Amino acid sequence: MTIDVLTLFPEMIEQALSHSIPARAQKAGLVDIRAHQLRSWAIDRHGTVDDTPYGGGPGMVMRVDVAHAALSAIDHTHRAHRIMLSPDGDQLDQGLVKELSQKKKLILLCGRYEGFDARIEKYIDQKVSIGPYVLSGGELPALVIIDALTRLIPGVLGNQESLKDETFEDNLSDYPQFTRPEKYRGMTVPEVLLSGHHAEITKWRRSQRQEI
């Protein structure tokens, strides 16, 4: 799978993905993530990517010609699934994460300021929101999507089994987990987990998963 991120802050993406599971996934060649500087497609030598809104009003709007040039350059036959991060997009949930993890090529277009000129919608496939609140830019949402979907790519997690009982699988929460110390400030570990009786442990864990 390849993921191209179009952003004014590629270093935010690169830095955040240089740790833990996303870093391992890239090193293992299971996902190829590239962060591109949108300014490289600016229309002037000052690297201008935004302008004042027609009709007036506060803030700056990101230019459609710059974003379109970037999309065409990295995906000129439109093979990728092109996502624009936007607070009014389809709300990200585990179902959508699964759907996106099946795509071979993804593009994540990150806005800043007042967002993109509305005409960009002609060149994207989907708008995605990570929640009903407004952030300053699309980089954190892009990272949330990348993190959530890379862990679903077969081979990325050390133990694929850990996905099977995770929260949201079968519309249930994960079961509670415990580790050493066995006693902590008067709190103990459920007896059954110390019993070594695998069938009983499985039964107990199943009983602990809550509907969500």
Ligand SMILES: C[S@@+](CC[C@H](N)C(=O)[O-])C[C@H]1O[C@@H](n2cnc3c(N)ncnc32)[C@H](O)[C@@H]1O
């Ligand atoms: C300050 S916001 C623009 C907000 C826009 N004026 C509005 O009211 O919808 C700048 C950029 O941050 C990103 N963004 C902000 N909140 C987001 C969210 N909840 N989910 C996804 N992207 C978000 C989008 O890429 C957006 O273009």
